[in-house]
Amino acid sequence: MTLVTRQADAAVRHADAADLAVAAEVARAALTLDGGEGAALVERLARPPAGRRWTALVRDGGVVMASVSAKDPAVGHLDLLAVHPDARGRGHGRALVGAAEEWLRSEGARQARFAGNPPCYAWPGIDVRYTAAACLAERLGYERYHVAWNMTADLGADLSVEEDLVRLAEAGVSVHASATDRDLAADQERAADRERVAAFVRERWNQNWAWEAANAAGLHYAERDGRILGFAAWGARPAWFGPMGTAPEARGLGVGGVLLRRCLAEMRAAGLSSAQIGWVGPLRFYSRAVGARAERVFWLYRRDLA
Structure with a gap:
């Protein structure tokens, strides 16, 4: 496996098929606000549209998935970041983001974003309730530049x-x-x-x-x-x-x-039992049609890559 970077006692490496299977379980355990969807998100991001440049990087107990925008190759996306609850506090998040930024630079990206890369994405940005992830982004110099939201419909x-x-x-x-x-x-x-x-x-x-x-x-x-x-x-x-x-x-x-x-x-x-209506524009339509309510809020972050 290709060594990307090293911090403390654990290397960050490009994921193979076995690593992705483990990463899916890490995401399931870490993404507690996503109703057990973590594994499905890893699997979906690993099957993106044809032609998308992407990678998955892992460190024992953590995973980051990144991709380059097809619309603007100068923009890179941090599509998913997850650290198992048992592995937190060891610098995994910082190391994984650093490795993802290094890969994005190698692919020609001049900016990195914690923001969804349509059409194959996990979230529009960082769910504000994943406060530790937002804090990490801001600590690493990312600026908040946009807000998006979902609506919830009770089924x-x-x-x-x-x-x-x-x-x-x-x-x-x-x-x-x-x-x-x-x-x-x-x-x-x-x-x-x-x-x-x-x-x-x-x-x-x-x-x-x-x-x-x-x-x-x-x-x-x-x-x-x-x-x-x-x-x-x-x-x-x-x-x-x-x-x-x-x-x-x-x-x-x-x-x-x-x-x-x-x-x-x-x-x-x-x-x-409920449906997330993702990345909503017309609030009034969904509210009137099925009583949906604006509920899940996402902050979008970006940082120029030196």
């Missing part, structure tokens, strides 16, 4: 859409569920259907959302006369809802609310 609410589906059908609109991520390999026709939705998302919004739609655990869409009007996805970022969007010509029909509730009902069926 015990009424998520029925039967009457809405009848109303939409009368307007010539039909609503469908694409194949789940588990079914895609076995169902080529429905896999092609998902690609059609991803193409719509790419054309109307951007490649990042298209990747999330293609890699979501669940994907629902509406169409009229063979033309897709809107979509909603969940699980591209493990256990979170989003993204979703409605074409301008369909706004006012209530398509977005129906797609949202269908996704949330699917998340409930998957065993979740």
Whole structure:
């Protein structure tokens, strides 16, 4: 394994497959505010979009995952930092961040950010409740430059859409569920259907959302006369809802609310009791549609790399 840096008595090294398996368990133990999702986050970040430059670095009891932005190669991202509770107080966090910065420099990055690298990310930034991580970032010279937030939707609410589906059908609109991520390999026709939705998302919004739609655990869409009007996805970022969007010509029909509730009902069926609506823009829409509340706040940090 390649030695990256050394501090105290433990080396930071590039992770191999065995290290990543251990790192997943470290993340599960460390990320106590993420409902046991730590392992899934490591696994997702280790399967990023094609062409992304990324690395995972480990020190016994700790892991950092970093990547370079495809949009701006001068920007590097610290995507995930986790230290097992039993290994804290030994300088692991500082050593791991230093090693990640060293790797980012070697890849040409001139700035490092504790901020999500769409479309494959763990969080928008540092959850303010992970106070030790925010303190570490500030101690290392990172400046806070932006705030993002999630909304939480309780899944015990009424998520029925039967009457809405009848109303939409009368307007010539039909609503469908694409194949789940588990079914895609076995169902080529429905896999092609998902690609059609991803193409719509790419054309109307951007490649990042298209990747999330293609890699979501669940994907629902509406169409009229063979033309897709809107979509909603969940699980591209493990256990979170989003993204979703409605074409301008369909706004006012209530398509977005129906797609949202269908996704949330699917998340409930998957065993979740609440849903995180990630990196939210339109607070009012989600509040009115499903009673979601703004709750999880993230600070985004950055530091120029000398």
